[in-house]
Amino acid sequence: MSVTTDRRVRLFKRDAQAAATRMLRQVKHLPTTPLRDAESAGNVDPASRQRWLTLARRVAVTSWTLVVAYRSVTDGLAFNRELLLLYIATGLIAASIGRGRTAFAVLRDWLPFALVLLLYDLSRGAATLLGAPTLWRFQPDADRWLFFGTVPTVWLQERLKMPQPPWWEVIISGIYMSFFVLPYVVAGVLWLHNRSDWAAFVRRFVALSFAALVVYIVMPAAPPWAAARCTPANIAGGPSDPHCMYRSSARVPDGGLLGAMHTSQPGAHQFVERISTRGWGTLHLQSAGALVNSGQASVNLVAAIPSLHAALTAMISIFLWRRVRRSWRPLLVAYPLAMAFVLVYSAEHFVVDILLGWALAAMVSVVFGLFDAWWSRRRGSKSAVAYPAEPAADLAGGLPVKGAVDLFGDVADVRRGDHVVQRAQRVPGRQRLGVENVEAGSGESPRLQSVDEGRLVDDWAARCVD
Numbered sequence: 386m387s388v389t390t391d392r393r394v395r396l397f398k399r400d401a402q403a404a405a406t407r408m409l410r411q412v413k414h415l416p417t418t419p420l421r422d423a424e425s426a427g428n429v430d431p432a433s434r435q436r437w438l439t440l441a442r443r444v445a446v447t448s449w450t451l452v453v454a455y456r457s458v459t460d461g462l463a464f465n466r467e468l469l470l471l472y473i474a475t476g477l478i479a480a481s482i483g484r485g486r487t488a489f490a491v492l493r494d495w496l497p498f499a500l501v502l503l504l505y506d507l508s509r510g511a512a513t514l515l516g517a518p519t520l521w522r523f524q525p526d527a528d529r530w531l532f533f534g535t536v537p538t539v540w541l542q543e544r545l546k547m548p549q550p551p552w553w554e555v556i557i558s559g560i561y562m563s564f565f566v567l568p569y570v571v572a573g574v575l576w577l578h579n580r581s582d583w584a585a586f587v588r589r590f591v592a593l594s595f596a597a598l599v600v601y602i603v604m605p606a607a608p609p610w611a612a613a614r615c616t617p618a619n620i621a622g623g624p625s626d627p628h629c630m631y632r633s634s635a636r637v638p639d640g641g642l643l644g645a646m647h648t649s650q651p652g653a654h655q656f657v658e659r660i661s662t663r664g665w666g667t668l669h670l671q672s673a674g675a676l677v678n679s680g681q682a683s684v685n686l687v688a689a690i691p692s693l694h695a696a697l698t699a700m701i702s703i704f705l706w707r708r709v710r711r712s713w714r715p716l717l718v719a720y721p722l723a724m725a726f727v728l729v730y731s732a733e734h735f736v737v738d739i740l741l742g743w744a745l746a747a748m749v750s751v752v753f754g755l756f757d758a759w760w761s762r763r764r765g766s767k768s769a770v771a772y773p774a775e776p777a778a779d780l781a782g783g784l785p786v787k788g789a790v791d792l793f794g795d796v797a798d799v800r801r802g803d804h805v806v807q808r809a810q811r812v813p814g815r816q817r818l819g820v821e822n823v824e825a826g827s828g829e830s831p832r833l834q835s836v837d838e839g840r841l842v843d844d845w846a847a848r849c850v851d
Contacts, residue, residue: 438483445479469566470498473573480577494576497587498569501594518623519687520606521615524735525642531736536643538609539657541730548652550663558664560727564694571701585757586704593700593749597693597742605687610634610659610732612642625687634658661731692734695742698724703750 453472477491528536547554568590575583605625607615614637615629629637634656639645641657649655702717709717721743728734734742 435483442480442482442484445482446476449476449479469569470495473569477573477576494583494587495572497591498572501591504595504598515602517603517605517625519620519625520604520690521612521620521623521642522617524606524689524737525609525612525644527737528735536609537729537736538732539640539643539646542657542660542732543646543648544650545730546653546660547650548654550660554660554664556664557660557727557731558662560723561661561694561731561733564697564724568697568701571705582708585753589700589704589749589753590697592753593696593746594693596745596749597688597691597696600691601685601688604690605685606690606738607687608689608733608738609643609657609729609735611686613637613640613657613732615641617642630686657732659732661727661733689734689738690741691745692728692738692742694724694728694734695721695739696746699743699746700750703746 453476474491474495477495481491525536528538532540572583572586572590575586607620607630611630613634614632615627616637616639619627619629620642634641635654637656643657646655646657699721702721706714706717725736725739728739729736
């Protein structure tokens with residue numbers, strides 16, 4: 386990078402020569418270390434040690450893959466979140482061999498995920514203990530208001546539901562189940578490759594999950610499949626665990642709180658039912674669907690507002706938007722929309738649940754984006770105080786600039802392949818100057834230089850930016 390300054394910078398020949406002389410004298414008086422003798426004798430070979438660690442890592446990862454594959458074939462796919470978390474943690478331990486990370490680091494870093502899952506499962510029944518009434522009528526009434534008297538779940542199942550799950554319901558089930566897998570996979574990849582991004586993702590994941598848990602406890606809300614099984618008389622007083630939730634909606638008069646289906650595909654059930662896992666039957670993976678259904682029955686059944694499925698998928702898309710290549714961005718747009726369709730069609734959530742989930746994801750992203758921007762400025766100011774007179778330095782692949790973090794916590798936008806920062810930035814603290822802009826002179830003490838902001842150019846590719 387070449388930066389033009391508004392005054393000359395002086396290079397101090399005599400000071401530099403004196404510092405080099407002192408360094409050489411110190412090196413001459415260093416004793417011969419045992420490590421050097423051992424290396425010369427062939428007892429310690431860092432390259433050989435690294436090769437053995439690489440081999441051990443490959444063996445461990447291969448063994449882990451075989452164990453997971455065997456359990457998936459014999460016991461079914463790991464849709465249980467606790468088991469999935471165990472798989473990911475052990476896989477990361479295997480992949481960390483020889484990379485300076487220990488098993489303790491894996492357990493310490495992934496503890497927040499386990500804590501969130503534990504608290505989510507324990508939240509069942511908390512609304513009953515607090516005495517908060519469950520919302521049963523608000524969501525279907527809100528959906529009718531949004532769609533001119535029509536409940537979207539009823540409308541979609543009238544027109545799309547088949548007697549047997551078609552091929553595209555495999556995609557429906559896959560998208561629905563991705564909620565239980567994708568966040569942990571994204572976190573695992575970030576943990577291996579970029580710890581700062583991993584920490585930012587974990588902060589958003591934990592904050593979003595805890596915010597949703599608080600809402601579930603103080604304002605429980607029933608999902609569409611439960612509303613289709615209960616009548617107004619069944620839910621008088623706003624119970625959180627009425628008996629009607631555990632029966633079929635086949636014989637519920639007038640379609641329960643959702644309203645009756647007036648038409649259907651030939652042979653399909655003419656009532657609203659929960660079909661989020663029905664697609665696994667097409668792949669003869671009924672055990673996977675049964676496992677998910679049993680897991681759904683053991684958690685909070687009145688945790689519909691906000692939709693955590695919608696909130697988390699939206700948060701992932703927002704977080705990854707400027708951390709992936711442009712070619713991936715259409716997928717980041719399509720994923721939350723596809724998840725919303727799946728949730729409404731399969732009677733898992735009302736549309737209003739999804740809108741509130743998206744709003745919560747946007748709120749968390751904005752709050753932590755502001756926090757990351759404040760933290761970046763704070764670290765920049767500390768760097769300026771700690772190194773007030775440090776001359777040119779290699780930035781090792783990144784250009785620290787003021788305002789480099791936007792509202793959502795993303796890095797500065799660097800586009801068109803020329804790595805030019807889009808707007809003039811002030812460099813806090815350390816400055817990197819080209820040799821052609823430095824002139825030899827007397828041994829005056831160095832002082833901070835002002836930077837011509839119009840010519841600030843980063844000659845290193847910005848990290849994690851397309």
